[in-house]
Amino acid sequence: xxxxxxxxxxxxxxxxxxxxxxxxxxxxxxxxxxxxxxxxxxxxxxxxxxxxxxxxxxxxxxxxxxxxxxxxxxxxxxxxxxxxxxxxxxxxxxxxxxxxxxxxxxxxxxxxxxxxxxxxxxxxxxxxxxxxxxxxxxxxxxxxxxxxxxxxxx
Numbered sequence: 001x002x003x004x005x006x007x008x009x010x011x012x013x014x015x016x017x018x019x020x021x022x023x024x025x026x027x028x029x030x031x032x033x034x035x036x037x038x039x040x041x042x043x044x045x046x047x048x049x050x051x052x053x054x055x056x057x058x059x060x061x062x063x064x065x066x067x068x069x070x071x072x073x074x075x076x077x078x079x080x081x082x083x084x085x086x087x088x089x090x091x092x093x094x095x096x097x098x099x100x101x102x103x104x105x106x107x108x109x110x111x112x113x114x115x116x117x118x119x120x121x122x123x124x125x126x127x128x129x130x131x132x133x134x135x136x137x138x139x140x141x142x143x144x145x146x147x148x149x150x151x152x153x154x
Contacts, residue, residue, distance in 0.1 A: 035125035048143035065117030080112035
């Protein structure tokens with residue numbers, strides 16, 4: 001049997017999804033007036049491709065596409081680069097530190113950050129960290145962003 005408090009959180013997820021779906025689609029380059037905490041979704045050509053959560057919304061979204069961001073600050077771009085590298089036959093099954101030393105991978109990573117900086121985002125304000133966690137997974141599944149979202153342990 002599911003705990004009543006947990007059930008209430010789960011029952012609210014579709015409402016949060018509706019709020020997210022109806023939120024303004026903003027270009028990465030214009031992120032003024034965002035809430036501090038919540039869930040963000042990157043869109044490319046009006047298709048959702050990545051869901052993230054944060055307690056520092058504007059700065060976190062910017063990190064994904066800034067050229068100065070490393071693999072820990074831009075995991076979405078890093079995942080894009082890994083997919084591109086696999087398609088090119090590059091070995092990606094090595095630690096991130098080794099992978100980023102590969103000049104071809106580094107070029108792919110830079111290109112991916114440029115790509116992210118041209119995307120748009122939608123956000124929904126969520127302060128409760130448990131709700132953020134649940135909704136990140138729920139939104140990823142609803143929006144079918146599993147191509148770039150990974151819930152693997154690091």
